[in-house]
Amino acid sequence: MSGSNRTESIRLTDEQRLDWLRLIRSENVGPRTFRTLLNHSGSARAALTSLPDLSRRGGAAKSLRICSREDPEREMRDATTRGVRFIATGEPDYPLPLQNIDDAPPLLAVRGNIAALARPIVGIVGARNASAAGIKFAERLARDLGEAGFVISSGLARGIDAGAHRATATTGTVAVLAGGHDNVYPPEHAGLLESLLAQGAAISEMPLGWQPRAHDFPRRNRLISGLALGVVIVEAAKRRSDPARSSPRAWRWNRAARCLRCRARRSIRAARAPTDC
Secondary structure (H helix, E strand, O other): OOOOOOOOOOOOOHHHHHHHHHHHOOOOOOHHHHHHHHHHHOOHHHHHHHHHHHHHHOOOOOOOOOOOOHHHHHHHHHHHHOOEEEEEOOOOOOOHHHHOOOOOOOEEEEEEOHHHHHOOEEEEEEOOOOOHHHHHHHHHHHHHHHHOOOEEEEOOOOOHHHHHHHHOOOOOEEEEOOOOOOOOOOHHHHHHHHHHOOOOEEEEOOOOOOOOOOOHHHHHHHHHHHHOOEEEEEOOOOOOOOHHHHHHHHHHOOOEEEEEOOOOOOOHHHOOOOEEO
């Protein structure tokens, strides 16, 4: 399971999927550590067994919290009830562009039309407090791309993100969540999320029950760009959680990133030409 540009596919059993979920939910285990442990131990179950010893040898002052079996079992039951599937890296339904980033989530929780993840994707993100002109521009661009066969990925945020999702609800859009599937943020976009699931999907790497915090939004942004062939950033602000923070990573993963700055006092047709971020 190491390296990028992998072409082989796997199919986890239910027990293996549970072990993967236990490992990624254990303390101090992120995507890169998960991959290292899996490569070192050969399986998630073996990694769970060896993790305490590896932690001690690494100089940890206290024992790591190993996720119990009961918590992931409960999460998987709740996920099934909500129509959420856990897809592992290497499985056929896992989005290949996302799989090829260096910190791809080992398990992706997906709800909706999973076929949308296999189509070419373009990210459209931007300011939450966008101007009316900026939102209109994002909607028109998203609609044109949707009609051309592209799926649009975005973060379900207010402003540009919401406009991009609304414009492509019937052609295909992917909402990348900063929290768990049962904690949609902002809450007023729960209805928007439901409206896009027939042709699109919602994805998250976070546990069910997880309330998004400030540092979860930049983490989410890497998935928006990781899914996509390229990312369009409209009226990006300068806050840490804003999508412009995704731009350096988008370039590093060979994703084309473009910033489009629209001013409210100008018409859409007079918007500034794209400039590299």
